[in-house]
Amino acid sequence: MIGQVTAGFPNIHEIWVYLSGSPLLALILTLGAYQLGVIAYERANRHPLANPVLIAIVLVAATITLIDMPYPKYFEGAQFVHFLLGTATVSLAVPIYKGLGALRGRIVPLLAALLAGGVTSIVSAVGIARLLGADAAITGGFIAKSVTAPIAMGIAERIGVSPTLTAVFAVSTGILGAVLARFVLDFVRSREWWQRGFAIGVAAHGLGTSRAFSVNPEAGAYASLAMGMHGVLGAVLIPLGARILGF
Amino acid sequence: MISALVEILLFQGLGELATHFFLPFIPGPVIGLVLLVGFLAFRKGVNASLDELATAFSRHFGLLFVPAAVGVVMFWPHLKTHAIAIVAALVASVVLTIAVTALVLKGLSRGSGK
Numbered sequence: 001m002i003g004q005v006t007a008g009f010p011n012i013h014e015i016w017v018y019l020s021g022s023p024l025l026a027l028i029l030t031l032g033a034y035q036l037g038v039i040a041y042e043r044a045n046r047h048p049l050a051n052p053v054l055i056a057i058v059l060v061a062a063t064i065t066l067i068d069m070p071y072p073k074y075f076e077g078a079q080f081v082h083f084l085l086g087t088a089t090v091s092l093a094v095p096i097y098k099g100l101g102a103l104r105g106r107i108v109p110l111l112a113a114l115l116a117g118g119v120t121s122i123v124s125a126v127g128i129a130r131l132l133g134a135d136a137a138i139t140g141g142f143i144a145k146s147v148t149a150p151i152a153m154g155i156a157e158r159i160g161v162s163p164t165l166t167a168v169f170a171v172s173t174g175i176l177g178a179v180l181a182r183f184v185l186d187f188v189r190s191r192e193w194w195q196r197g198f199a200i201g202v203a204a205h206g207l208g209t210s211r212a213f214s215v216n217p218e219a220g221a222y223a224s225l226a227m228g229m230h231g232v233l234g235a236v237l238i239p240l241g242a243r244i245l246g247f
Numbered sequence: 248m249i250s251a252l253v254e255i256l257l258f259q260g261l262g263e264l265a266t267h268f269f270l271p272f273i274p275g276p277v278i279g280l281v282l283l284v285g286f287l288a289f290r291k292g293v294n295a296s297l298d299e300l301a302t303a304f305s306r307h308f309g310l311l312f313v314p315a316a317v318g319v320v321m322f323w324p325h326l327k328t329h330a331i332a333i334v335a336a337l338v339a340s341v342v343l344t345i346a347v348t349a350l351v352l353k354g355l356s357r358g359s360g361k
Contacts, residue, residue, distance in 0.1 A: 026314075034310045053309035053316070060313060061320045071321055078314035085311045087252075087304070089276035090259045093283035094293055094301035100284075109355035117348030125340035132332030137325065142336060146344055149312045154274025164318035169337065171309075171316065176341045184342050190349035198352060203344035206308060226348075232281060239272040 020069070026077025033059035048178035048211060053171050089150045096228035102194075102221055110198060114229055117202035118237075121146035141165030143242070145173045147234040148205040148227050155235055159242040170205065177204020178211035193218040201226025251300040258283045 019025045036059060037052030044050035064074050075082070103110065125142035140161030144152035149170040156166040181200045190196050197219030200208035205227045213220030262279025270278060287293055293301075319326070326333065 030313050031310070034307075034313060051309075053313060056310070056313045057316045057319065060317045064317070065320055071318055074317065075314055078317075081311055082314040084304075085315075086259055086263075086276040086279075087255055088308055088311055089274075090255050090262065090279040090283055091301040091304040093258075093280045093287060094297060095305065096280070097284050097287040097293060100288075106356070109352050112355055113348045113351040116351045117344050120347040121340055121344040124343045125336045128339050129329075129332045129336035132329075132335055134329045134332040134336070137322075138329055138333065142340070145337075146341075150308065151274065151277055153312065153315060154276060158272055158274060162322070164315055165322060167312045167316040168319045169333075171312075172337050173341050176338060177345065180338075180342060181345055184345045185349055188346050188349050188353075190353055192353075192356075195349055195352040195356070199345045199349035202348045203341050206305075232277060235273055235277040243272065 020073075023077035023080060026074050027080065029060055029063060029074070030056070030078050030081055033063070046214070048175050048207060051171070051175050051207065054175065057168070057171070085150045085153070089154070092148075092150075092228060092231065095224050096232070099221060099225040099228060102225050106194075110225075110229070113198060114202055114226065114233065117199070118146065118230060118234060121203065122238075137162065138165065141169045144234060144238055145169040146203055146205065146230065147238070148231045149174075151231040151235055155238050158239045171207070174204045174207030177208040181208060181211065194222045197222035198226045202230055205230065248296055248300055251294070251297040254297060255279075255283070255300065258286070 034052060034056040037055035040055055041047075041050045041052045060074070063069075064071065122143055125145060126139045129139045129142060140159075141156070141164075143159065143161060144155040144166050147155060147170070149167050152166050152170045153163040156163040177200060181196075181204065185196050185199060190199065193216045197212045197216070200212045200219070201223030204211075209220060209223040209227050212223035258279040259276055260279075261282055262277070263275035265278045265282075266273055266275035
């Protein structure tokens with residue numbers, strides 16, 4: 001017995017068993033993967049396609065598949081990060097409050113555009129996916145995808161669709177929006193920065209917003225406002241709509 | 248920073264209580280957010296500590312939804328089967344959403360005699 005304990009370095013298997021029993025492994029994995037994602041993003045000159053969140057998701061998913069760690073077990077450890085999602089959502093109050101001034105004198109066109117954009121987002125995604133044969137489990141994930149991911153996941157829970165798919169579709173939407181927005185906006189001849197920014201924010205939430213800020217500060221401010229308004233109104237109207245339409 | 252964290256956690260708590268007892272269809276953190284916006288409007292300003300915390304959160308928001316999104320591994324076979332439908336829906340929907348939003352804004356602000 002004593003001989004075993006003093007026999008020097010414990011073998012890899014022992015270390016493994018010890019580590020995987022604590023939340024530490026999942027936390028290291030999550031934060032480490034995200035850090036690698038951030039490094040890659042910086043190296044790629046902040047190109048939207050090198051999105052750190054997407055990189056982190058792929059790295060963690062690949063790793064837990066490779067080491068045969070069941071997802072619920074991973075989540076048990078990573079839930080400490082997950083918990084902060086709600087807290088971070090509340091902190092969105094600060095940018096929303098600061099953006100309220102931008103609403104002045106433009107509240108009617110902004111609200112109308114938000115409603116039109118929000119409905120378009122849901123109807124087009126769900127409609128196209130259904131047309132191409134996707135089932136309800138998948139189309140459910142599209143409903144809140146243009147809302148900022150932390151709020152979108154909350155909405156998903158309330159309307160009984162998968163928060164996971166919602167988060168993944170929301171991140172993908174943000175990336176696509178950040179990449180494609182410029183071309184779409186040029187195509188429809190949108191010229192005012194505030195209009196361009198707002199449209200990106202409605203469609204592509206946080207990732208679109210940071211893209212808008214990197215192009216023009218006025219566009220960024222309006223994108224941020226759009227993201228906040230879409231988050232709050234979406235959280236009220238989407239569950240209400242779901243209840244009325246009964247899906 | 249700690250005082251701001253206490254403030255935010257309190258509002259999150261209020262939001263959770265409100266959703267539990269009165270508004271079960273709205274996510275608790277969103278109610279907390281709205282209440283905090285109201286409080287900031289009442290106080291007429293954001294203090295430095297809260298501003299600092301909100302900036303820190305917003306800079307690394309993405310990290311916080313990694314654990315939930317990794318659950319995509321459980322959907323993998325299902326997603327592969329419907330890959331074309333998913334990609335088509337995502338791309339077309341984001342293009343249409345941007346276009347419709349921008350066109351409505353353009354139309355309405357022209358009407359108001361800008």
